[in-house]
Amino acid sequence: MTGGAMDVLPAAPAAAAAEPEADEEADPPAAAALTLSPADSPPAPQVSEPRAPDSSRMxxxxxxxxxxxxxxxxxxxxxxxxxxxxxxxxxxxxxxxxxxxxxxxxxxxxxxxxxxxxxxxxxxxxxxxxxxxxxxxxxxxxxxxxxxxxxxxxxxxxxxxxxxxxxxxxxxxxxxxxxxxxxxxxxxxLKESAQxxxxxxxNCKLAARAKDFLPADIQTQFAISRELIRNIYNSFHKLRDRAERMVSRAIDNAADLLVFGKELSALGSDTTPLPSWATLNSSTWGSLKQALKGLSVEFALLADKAAQQGKQEENDVVEKLNLFLDLLQSYKDLCERHEKGVLHKHQRALHKYSLMKRQMTSAAAQNREPECVEQLESRIVEENVIQTMELRNYFSLYCLHQETQLVHVYLPLTSHILRAFVSSQIQGHKEMSKVWNDLQPKLQCLFAGPHGAPSPPRSPQDGLSPH
CATH class of the missing domain: 3.30.1520.10 (Phox-like domain)
Structure with missing residues (x-):
């Protein structure tokens, strides 16, 4: 994905990770936290948090x-x-x-x-x-x-x-x-490395300038991206569920084929003597038993092919769908952290600062005594907190924009998944078709005529015809 193509990508969605979709629509708007009125604006932002020296800074x-x-x-x-x-x-x-x-x-x-x-x-x-x-x-x-x-x-x-x-x-x-x-x-x-x-x-050199790189319509992109990721997640979730069902059916089919072949083998290995009134057909039954006994090998091979197909689709289709779903879920979790973390803290800090400004204006109008040193220090600290929270809010939006791009970089994984699914189906049906075709000649003895000559199989309804 080229840089030019990313200009139009949605930027900073905010979808809740584990909440119902209806709850997502109730999230508070972020636009109010991004701007201040001229009267309430603190001084020019400066990062007030201490920065530990780090040779690996971005x-x-x-x-x-x-x-x-x-x-x-x-x-x-x-x-x-x-x-x-x-x-x-x-x-x-x-x-x-x-x-x-x-x-x-x-x-x-x-x-x-x-x-x-x-x-x-x-x-x-x-x-x-x-x-x-x-x-x-x-x-x-x-x-x-x-x-x-x-x-x-x-x-x-x-x-x-x-x-x-x-x-x-x-x-x-x-x-x-x-x-x-x-x-x-x-x-x-691990803990020592993060201390x-x-x-x-x-640790990011451009953290204080993140706002300069954000598009002007960040809030519009915010909403578009949020809706897009939600729709993609829902569709991939359904695809994953259906793929899991197909894998489960393939594995069940393998088990059924194996049991089917074993029962045919058991039937062919039966040593119960025939009653005297059935001895006229004893040679036919003996031939049938001999043929049935050998079919278990082919059915075991069919079961193995079906199980292989199920296993391959589990690894190449279901796992890749799960990988992309994990990525999308982490994106939704990130948006929830943005809304419930830095955005809400920024809104609270702005509200507190606004109250403080109003109190100062009221005191000035009533000709009260000038602020004491402690009040000035408190005001400076509060302004620094707001400045840092505002910078963090913009940096959070900056990162959200990049993470949105990263989700789109992973989108071509869809073609990999489809190719793996189609290839697995083609290979699986091809291999099973070969085994079925190899099995067909071995059934000819089951349809032998009265003198040992093969006769075509007839459906049970043929014998019930009045003619």
């Missing part, structure tokens, strides 16, 4: 830093992280699950527990509150079955790959530590 890219110039292939090439289960280890009272996490980029292989992911997630939110941080799957260890553990492993793999490919995250020390540190206490190491560093706002 550098300003050439051109407009608001616009991303990334393609999906470039994102996917940043890293490919594998998360595999290792044999269960038993603690003093409970057994716990460990994961082998290997990074292609760092050429590393480390062991992590679920709680390590939790601390890593907390550090990301602490350092990057204005970025899309994917959610972790639930912990729920007591009574967890293998199906849950496998689903959680898949979710952790999606999480770490989204993080490892995210532009700001991929260059941060906390990611490198998580993927490559092999010491005994990775959790403390006295501050968040992205405090």
């Amino acid at each position: 550098q300003m890219p050439p051109g407009n830093p608001l616009l991303l110039s990334l393609t999906l292939q470039e994102l996917l090439a940043r890293d490919a992280v594998q998360v595999e289960l290792i044999p269960e280890k038993k603690g003093l009272f409970l057994k716990h699950v460990e994961y082998e996490v290997s990074s292609q980029r760092f050429k590393s292989c480390v062991y992590r527990r679920y709680n390590d992911f939790v601390v890593f997630h907390e550090m990301l939110l602490q350092k990057f509150p204005y970025r899309m941080v994917p959610a972790l799957p639930p912990k729920r260890m007591l009574g967890a079955d293998r199906e849950f553990i496998e689903a959680r492993r898949r979710a952790l793999k999606r999480f770490i790959n989204l993080v490892a490919r995210h532009p700001p995250f991929s260059e941060d020390v906390v990611l490198k530590l998580f993927l490559s540190f092999s010491g005994p206490d990775v959790q403390n190491k 006295c560093v501050g968040d992205e706002f405090m």
Whole structure:
């Protein structure tokens, strides 16, 4: 995706992550927080928060830093992280699950527990509150079955790959530590790396100028983007559900074919002697049994092909749909943090400042005594708070604009998913068709005539005809 194409992208939506869609429409408007009347405006904004020295502070890219110039292939090439289960280890009272996490980029292989992911997630939110941080799957260890553990492993793999490919995250020390540190206490190491560093706002050179890069119609783009992402999320959610149903049917079909073949084999292996009145057809029954006994191999092969197709579509279709859904959900979570965090704090600070200005105006009109030193200091502190909150609000919108672009960079994943689905269907039907065709000649002996000559099969209705 080129930078020029990103000018028209929606910028800063604010959709609630886990609330009903109806609740989203009740969110307070953000426009009021972005402007002040001349009478209430504090002095020119200056960042008042202390900035810890950091050699890895974000550098300003050439051109407009608001616009991303990334393609999906470039994102996917940043890293490919594998998360595999290792044999269960038993603690003093409970057994716990460990994961082998290997990074292609760092050429590393480390062991992590679920709680390590939790601390890593907390550090990301602490350092990057204005970025899309994917959610972790639930912990729920007591009574967890293998199906849950496998689903959680898949979710952790999606999480770490989204993080490892995210532009700001991929260059941060906390990611490198998580993927490559092999010491005994990775959790403390992660926490130490985030101490006295501050968040992205405090370490970004252009944080104080974020407003200068935002489009003038930020609020219009805000609403358009919010609606667009909501619609995309709903559609992909339905696609994922249907894909899961198709995978489930393929697996059920495999199980049914296997049982079908076993029952045919059991029928052909039956050794119960025929009664005397049925001995006239004993040779026919013997031939039938011999043919039925051999069919189980073909049906087992059919079952295997159906199971392979289901497994392939689970990995290549359902998992990619889940990956994109995780990304969209993290975008909705980000918008909720923006609305309930910096935006609301900014609105409260503006309200408090407005009250303070009115009190000062009233005191001046009544010729009261000038402000004491403490009141002046309080006013200066309050103005600094408002200035910082205003800067944070604009920086949050700046990041939201970039995260919206990142969602659009991932949109071509749709074509990858469709191609994988179509290829799986073609390959699966082709392989199963070959097995069915190979099976057909083996059925000829089932339709042998009275003198051993093959006769075409007839439907049961043929024997019921009055003619």
